[in-house]
Amino acid sequence: MTIKPTLQTGSQDEFTGREKLIAHSEEFRPRVVHVTEGVYVAIGYSASNVTLIAGREGSIVVDTAANPVDAKAIIEAFGSHLVRPVKAIIYTHNHPDHTGGATVFAGDESPGIYSHELLRSATPSMGRGQRDGGDAFGMHLPAEDFINAGTQLEYGRTTRHTRQGFLPPTNTFDGDEEPITIAGIALQLISTPGEADDNISVWLPEKKLLIAGDVLLKTFPNIAPLRGLPTRPVDKWIESLDKLLSLEPDFIVPGHMGVIANAAEARNAFTAYRDAIKFVYEKTMEGIAKGMTPDELVQQIKLPEELAQHPYLQEFYGTVSWSVRGIYCQNAGWFDGNPTNIWPLPAKERAGKLVAMSGGSAKMLESAEAALAAGEFQWAAEQADYLLDLTPGNRAAMTVKMKALRELGERQMNATARNYYLSVANNLKARCSDDADGLRSPA
Incomplete structure (x- = not known):
């Protein structure tokens, strides 16, 4: 995939994050990897990986892709x-991209469907309702705007979300682990909450192979999702990583992206992931104890250099700053300690006072346009928001915000941030009559 810079403003260095995100798409190249004897993983055919374990009496499938269409492509791959019958399907967790193709793998063979008991009560959620077209997965972005979705090449763009391929579990456990033998293969199902409370990892002790689900991914973890979900349980996530580290696996098959195929790299990845989550959690809790606000903590908490540069901690999906905000709210609530914020002015009233202070709407619009021209895109967007709080149909303000969001989006390494910025920018473009061609370089 080659995407060229499309904006008039900014040096090429400003687009380094975007170029990294483009390169990250290589992780989703469709392929079947032979991990070790009798174990294969299909990567890039769907939004999540599907693992095939060949047993003496049939096959075991771990996770089932996002939908029946993808599942059929994986069976072909x-x-x-894939030796019939499929004796068992194991869900690592409830997310739709892992559970949507079970009917295709099962066929008419009635395999056992295994999961943690918590999956039964889990309700897959896409987060808050859309505001101004904002979409972290970029499902409706035009092809020229879309790069990837952080942990998958795409989700919901080619084939819409569906639960038609889901099969409810027939065999669950509710403890820390469950040893089972299926098709002559000894397995351990291990409760490893992290990105999902019901996440389990599948351990094949004889092969020293671990199918981790979403507890380890090649991106900074999505602790506090932009799309609007509860902050993930950081303390449990750390415990899960410690538990898996103690297994000393030779192979790790994550829920998304490529396989880790040696013990040293496996230990390094698990250790870095755990240490990064623990660092952000502990520093946030220290700041809370000192009475610091979320905004102050976001400015202060940065990963140590050796973690910040680690390939498994690049911010393609989650970020340190969002994690800080999520952990703060999870542990200290919404109030930041500043009494001014106990009963803040309504947005429209505050905007009216700020606009008046600036000399009126025309002056603030002039200031926002100047900020845009100067490359101060965040400040341009914030001023446009004040104008829109006062007059939601202000097309000039919508145009400034649209351009500012597009500039911000094009500079993102984080896929969900990019997708959200550009989704809202395109929504604003559709709502206002101004020609947006000025955003792009001449052909």
Whole structure:
């Protein structure tokens, strides 16, 4: 995939994050990887990985892709490696991108469907309702704007979300782990909450192979999702990583992206992931104890350099700053300690006072346009918001915000931030009559 800079403003250095995100798409190249004897993983055919374990009496499938269409493509890709009957399907967790193709793998063979008991009560959620077209997955972005979705090449763009391929579990456990033998293969199902409370990891002790679910991904963890979900349980996530580290696996198959195929890299990845989450959690809690606000903590808490540069901690999906805000709210609530914020002015009233202070709407619009021209895109967007709080249909303000969001989006390494910025920018473009061609370089 090659995406060229499309904006008139900014040096090429400003687009380094975007170029990294483009390069990250290589993680989703469709392929079937032979991990070790009898274990294959299909990567890039769907929004999540599907793992095939060949047993003496049939096959075991771990996770089932996002939908029946993808599942059929994966069965074709597995070819003769998939030996019928499928004796069992194991869900690592409830997310739709892992559970949407079970009916295709099951066929008419009635395999056992295994999961943690918590999956039964889990309700897959896409987060808050859309505001101004904002979409962290970029499902409706035009092809020229879309790069990837952080942990998958795309989700919901080619094939819409569906639960038609889901099969409810027939075998669950509610403890820390459950040893089972299926098709002659000894497995341990291990409760490893992190990105999902019901996440389990599948351990094959004889092969020293771990199928981790979403507890370890090649991106900074999405502790506080932009799309509007509860902050993930950081303390449990750390415990899960410690538990998996103690297994000393030779192979790790994550829920998304590529396989780790040696013990040293596996230990390094798990250790860095745990240490990064623990660092952000502990520093946030220290700041809370000192009475610091979320805004202050976001400015202060940065990963140590050796973690910040680690390939498993690049901010393609989650970020340190969002994690800080999520952990703060999870542990200290919404109030930041500043009494001015106990009963803040309504947005429209505050905007009216700020606009008046600036000399009126025309003056603030002039200031916002000047900020845009100067490359101060965040400040331009914030001033546009004040004008829109006063007059939601202000097309000039919408145009400034649209341009500012597009500039911000094009500079993102984080896929969900990019997708959200550009989704809202395109929504604003559709709502206002101003020609947006000025955003792009001449052909």
